[in-house]
Amino acid sequence: MWPRAIAHVDLDQFYAAVEMLDFPELRGQPVIVGGLPGARGVVSTASYEARKFGVHSAMPSSQAARLCPHAIWRVPRMERYVEKSREVQAVFARYTDLIEPLSLDEAFLDLTGSQRLFGPAETIAWRIKDEILKETGLVASLGLAQNKSLAKIASDLKKPNALVVVPPGAKEAAEFLAPLPIGRLWGVGPKTEARLREWGLRTIGDLARCDTEFLMRRLGAAGAHDLQALARGEDDRPVVTAEAPQSISRENTFADDLQDDAALERELLAFAEDVAARLRAKGLQAGGVTLKVRFGDFTTLTRALQFEEPTDIAEALHAAGVRLLRTKVSRQGRGVRLIGLAATRLAPRGQAVATLFPDEKAVKQRRVAETLDRLRRRFGDDAVTRARLLEDRPRNTGTPTDTPRK
Numbered sequence: 447m448w449p450r451a452i453a454h455v456d457l458d459q460f461y462a463a464v465e466m467l468d469f470p471e472l473r474g475q476p477v478i479v480g481g482l483p484g485a486r487g488v489v490s491t492a493s494y495e496a497r498k499f500g501v502h503s504a505m506p507s508s509q510a511a512r513l514c515p516h517a518i519w520r521v522p523r524m525e526r527y528v529e530k531s532r533e534v535q536a537v538f539a540r541y542t543d544l545i546e547p548l549s550l551d552e553a554f555l556d557l558t559g560s561q562r563l564f565g566p567a568e569t570i571a572w573r574i575k576d577e578i579l580k581e582t583g584l585v586a587s588l589g590l591a592q593n594k595s596l597a598k599i600a601s602d603l604k605k606p607n608a609l610v611v612v613p614p615g616a617k618e619a620a621e622f623l624a625p626l627p628i629g630r631l632w633g634v635g636p637k638t639e640a641r642l643r644e645w646g647l648r649t650i651g652d653l654a655r656c657d658t659e660f661l662m663r664r665l666g667a668a669g670a671h672d673l674q675a676l677a678r679g680e681d682d683r684p685v686v687t688a689e690a691p692q693s694i695s696r697e698n699t700f701a702d703d704l705q706d707d708a709a710l711e712r713e714l715l716a717f718a719e720d721v722a723a724r725l726r727a728k729g730l731q732a733g734g735v736t737l738k739v740r741f742g743d744f745t746t747l748t749r750a751l752q753f754e755e756p757t758d759i760a761e762a763l764h765a766a767g768v769r770l771l772r773t774k775v776s777r778q779g780r781g782v783r784l785i786g787l788a789a790t791r792l793a794p795r796g797q798a799v800a801t802l803f804p805d806e807k808a809v810k811q812r813r814v815a816e817t818l819d820r821l822r823r824r825f826g827d828d829a830v831t832r833a834r835l836l837e838d839r840p841r842n843t844g845t846p847t848d849t850p851r852k
């Protein structure tokens with residue numbers, strides 16, 4: 447049994463493969479699915495036969511037509527691709543509920559718990575691959591590893607029609623990654639790759655071994671930390687299912703209407719702590735915040751703002767709530783009966799390296815938050831709290847709320 451088993455499944459030449467499935471005369475031909483060359487379109491998917499001529503996804507169709515003049519063009523039939531994608535998802539669903547689709551032809555599966563029912567992770571991965579082919583006629587490439595980033599790299603390594611297993615363990619992860627070119631690292635785009643290469647870092651192993659101080663001076667603490675963790679094969683991001691909530695919120699109705707600004711802001715801090723911890727537990731970040739206020743006369747208003755950068759940190763949620771309360775809510779002497787804070791515009795925590803323009807304060811706050819999460823997991827929710835929240839808090843009837851996605 448693997449302590450953690452994550453598979454990344456990626457269908458090979460998906461749109462082109464569906465076309466070949468439905469129109470067998472296209473098999474073995476250079477097929478390009480995309481906007482037709484005359485109409486300023488771009489290539490959606492090129493079959494492997496067309497790729498031999500240098501055609502690839504997102505290339506202008508006119509250029510593709512020059513590179514591969516004898517290509518057979520197909521206009522995308524999205525409804526059909528969605529249908530085939532659902533058939534593939536049905537295979538996944540036999541083995542796990544923890545499915546994170548990245549697109550129609552790509553998904554992460556958490557197979558950790560599936561091993562008790564279906565045996566070792568490798569066996570399950572092979573079964574999924576075989577059943578996709580048997581039942582949908584499509585070929586998939588799979589990566590199986592102890593985390594998302596390794597699985598994603600593995601599925602792409604020997605495409606098409608491959609299953610690459612990275613055995614669990616820190617040493618195994620490091621050995622798998624070390625010889626690979628730095629551009630293979632998930633989250634390293636062409637620009638970052640070019641910079642890393644300028645500094646003499648060519649393989650992922652080079653990056654893992656590189657002096658951290660050297661990287662920190664150039665990328666900042668957060669960038670250096672994230673990149674080297676990925677280069678060592680460390681990645682604790684959870685598989686986030688499509689049923690992730692739309693918002694995570696906390697609100698309290700007070701036994702007596704609250705008049706005191708400081709007390710209201712302290713309540714918001716408690717809510718922000720709770721909401722941020724639940725975001726982190728679900729592997730989500732908030733793109734915005736909504737503040738809800740109900741006055742003693744039952745008038746209710748909501749005020750919202752968006753973040754420049756998504757966050758899962760209590761301080762950021764609290765600061766946003768306080769800002770809304772101070773600048774967008776006109777109390778006119780009324781007492782507050784209910785106050786609530788919601789994290790909105792939720793999305794899985796960054797798939798890429800955090801940021802190469804890091805904010806030192808945010809990095810420190812996140813470290814503190816992660817430490818608190820660990821302590822709470824070990825000793826219970828009430829084990830740690832902020833000094834500010836030890837002051838007397840108003841009596842309330844609050845319950846946490848997740849808003850399910852419709």
Ligand SMILES: [Mg+2]
Pocket residue numbers: 456457458459460551552
């Ligand atoms: Mg694909």
